[in-house]
Amino acid sequence: MKPIVARSGAAVAVAASFVLLAGCVSSAPAESDSTSSAAGEGGGLTIGVVMAETGFMSPFDIPALNTIKMEVDAVNEAGGIDGAPIELNIVDTGSDLDQYASAAQQVIDAGADVIVVTCDYDVASPASLVAEAAGILNIAPCVGDTIYGPAGGLELGFSMGNGTPGESSVMAEFAFAEGWKNAVFLTDTSIKYTVGQCDVAQKRFEELGGTTVGTYDYVQGESIVETVSQITAGTAPDVVFNCGYSPGGAQAAKDLRDNGVTAPIVSGFGMDGTFWLDSVPGLSDYYTVTYSSIMGDDPNAAVNELADGYEAEYGERPSVGSFVTGTSTVQALVAAYETAGSWDGKALADAFLAFDGEDLLVGPTTFTDELHINVERPQRVMKITGGELAFLEERAPEKVVFVD
Amino acid sequence: MTSFLQALIDATSAGAVYALAALGIGLVFGVLRLANFAYGEIITASAYTLIIVWPINPVLAVLGAAVVGVAVALLMNYAVFSWLRSQSAATLLIASFGLSILLQRIYEGIFGANVLSASVASGLSTSVNLGGVRLNLLSVVTIVLAAVLLVGVQLFLTRTSIGLQVQAASADFRIARLLGVRSGLVIAVTFAISGFIAAAVAFVLTVQSGTVGPSFGVQPTLFGLIGAVIGGLRNLRGAVVGGFVVGVALSLLTSWLPPEINPFRTAFVYLLVIAVLVLRPNGLFSAGAGKVRT
Numbered sequence: 001m002k003p004i005v006a007r008s009g010a011a012v013a014v015a016a017s018f019v020l021l022a023g024c025v026s027s028a029p030a031e032s033d034s035t036s037s038a039a040g041e042g043g044g045l046t047i048g049v050v051m052a053e054t055g056f057m058s059p060f061d062i063p064a065l066n067t068i069k070m071e072v073d074a075v076n077e078a079g080g081i082d083g084a085p086i087e088l089n090i091v092d093t094g095s096d097l098d099q100y101a102s103a104a105q106q107v108i109d110a111g112a113d114v115i116v117v118t119c120d121y122d123v124a125s126p127a128s129l130v131a132e133a134a135g136i137l138n139i140a141p142c143v144g145d146t147i148y149g150p151a152g153g154l155e156l157g158f159s160m161g162n163g164t165p166g167e168s169s170v171m172a173e174f175a176f177a178e179g180w181k182n183a184v185f186l187t188d189t190s191i192k193y194t195v196g197q198c199d200v201a202q203k204r205f206e207e208l209g210g211t212t213v214g215t216y217d218y219v220q221g222e223s224i225v226e227t228v229s230q231i232t233a234g235t236a237p238d239v240v241f242n243c244g245y246s247p248g249g250a251q252a253a254k255d256l257r258d259n260g261v262t263a264p265i266v267s268g269f270g271m272d273g274t275f276w277l278d279s280v281p282g283l284s285d286y287y288t289v290t291y292s293s294i295m296g297d298d299p300n301a302a303v304n305e306l307a308d309g310y311e312a313e314y315g316e317r318p319s320v321g322s323f324v325t326g327t328s329t330v331q332a333l334v335a336a337y338e339t340a341g342s343w344d345g346k347a348l349a350d351a352f353l354a355f356d357g358e359d360l361l362v363g364p365t366t367f368t369d370e371l372h373i374n375v376e377r378p379q380r381v382m383k384i385t386g387g388e389l390a391f392l393e394e395r396a397p398e399k400v401v402f403v404d
Numbered sequence: 405m406t407s408f409l410q411a412l413i414d415a416t417s418a419g420a421v422y423a424l425a426a427l428g429i430g431l432v433f434g435v436l437r438l439a440n441f442a443y444g445e446i447i448t449a450s451a452y453t454l455i456i457v458w459p460i461n462p463v464l465a466v467l468g469a470a471v472v473g474v475a476v477a478l479l480m481n482y483a484v485f486s487w488l489r490s491q492s493a494a495t496l497l498i499a500s501f502g503l504s505i506l507l508q509r510i511y512e513g514i515f516g517a518n519v520l521s522a523s524v525a526s527g528l529s530t531s532v533n534l535g536g537v538r539l540n541l542l543s544v545v546t547i548v549l550a551a552v553l554l555v556g557v558q559l560f561l562t563r564t565s566i567g568l569q570v571q572a573a574s575a576d577f578r579i580a581r582l583l584g585v586r587s588g589l590v591i592a593v594t595f596a597i598s599g600f601i602a603a604a605v606a607f608v609l610t611v612q613s614g615t616v617g618p619s620f621g622v623q624p625t626l627f628g629l630i631g632a633v634i635g636g637l638r639n640l641r642g643a644v645v646g647g648f649v650v651g652v653a654l655s656l657l658t659s660w661l662p663p664e665i666n667p668f669r670t671a672f673v674y675l676l677v678i679a680v681l682v683l684r685p686n687g688l689f690s691a692g693a694g695k696v697r698t
Contacts, residue, residue: 059518215663226414229659246615247519247521254612258529
């Protein structure tokens, strides 16, 4: 008989490896169907929503989902589309990758004309591919990866988001314009979005004449004090690019500041919002590039009005600036229907491709045969001073660079 | 030389955190043969307490975190594991895995999926420069806290009646019971101490990160468990040393691996685990074969 301890040790190691490979369990799969009404009734639009109201993707999905609901209500109150109301059929995937394909099939079987999916390509693609196979238009409100579209096998897939190449080019151009010439790039390697973010920002920064004095990786949940020691031992950076998202990105910011790195830090949409700011008291000289300001000081009055309406409806302000993409998703569908005249996936996709600077809340929107995501929109640069987030400037990329 | 010293300081601090986690895990394993994956959720419960209560009253937050840690640990024991005592180690392990996921969902339901943030003991986050070596006050506190708790647990185990009973139960649960050791009390005390240690881990990690989310305790528990396996789950001192070794190894690999292979540092640690398990299935510091718990 083998010792039980030896077997226990092996079992623990196997189980630990399983958790590691699974990307560290954050939540168990959970699905809740909140179908608002019978799908497809009266010939109106039924939107099947396959997003995360719980789990690790929910902080990114919920703001867009909430404004989808608000915009649907507004359209329906105004008489709907061709006199028929828009119906929402929402499935909470619990952020569980395994739920997405079946959830998409579920809403399609229930009569969805269009599918709206989670704000990350890696997570959303199983649902998008099911929609694609069924010939149904699929929209990701705030995916940033340019793979969402033909590059990822999605001829009927479009993102309302700001593409990473544009966002990251703005990050680099902003930093260089501030006179910061030496940069450290910190990349959270846990998702493709943040990896692409630093790759593009570094390429653009060097194109402009900036110098990279260090590149370092981390993953969610890690303290980066060792990396900070390496940064402080090397050439002092003028700026640090923190390509991450909360909470790991916040941990990185805290480790930098707690251990003496006072250089300005620039991040993208992943570090948007105020919910993490209390973890780094008095944080200053921190900049984020994002969709819109949640603070009521956005240069677009309609954005501020929506944020106020959001607060009145849900009791809190949107947590991140991508909330405008939910509204824009419905706006785009309404505009495309006017051209297509039906909810056929191919007809709607053609209508989307005909957009030429379409005036949506998220910004002027144009799709091309290659890129079903926008990379040239103006974005907001937000500044954190003394722990307070505020709009700093609107900035469009001067040149958008891509990486393989 | 300066960078070498800096790497050692960073590594010692990281090692101390995982040593503490391994101590909490190893204590329970010693008595119950339970590799408790849900230990992370005890850490998370204490961390939520710290983050929420600290802005109101720091003293209350620390006391509350300790009480919550002990309470959640005892609740786990009485609500779940006490019903499974006669089951195999594998059954206990899977039950703890399920409990871990369940508690994460409960935390998400109560506190939301997004992180909560607060500045906990921000004074400890300051760094001083000593001859080119950066010394973070939290690193010092972490190392001291780990040392105090390790000595405290050691004294408890060797100088108190209940501690000796815990040791006896760890050595051979069945014989200890036959000799009159009160098994229910021993297990409860062990869970309570592990809960208190979880609160200490939560304190260090919340000062370090300032945030807490539903899966906050998963990573320290994983590495604590791995450390305990390397050191020898049945040998408490071995488990602590194993936890320390894992933390130090991770930290030094982060500091010293070339950039091209640095992203694979965790893989190297797992390689170390595999090598240890192949060469010494009971861990580095466990002598001989383990005994069957009945």
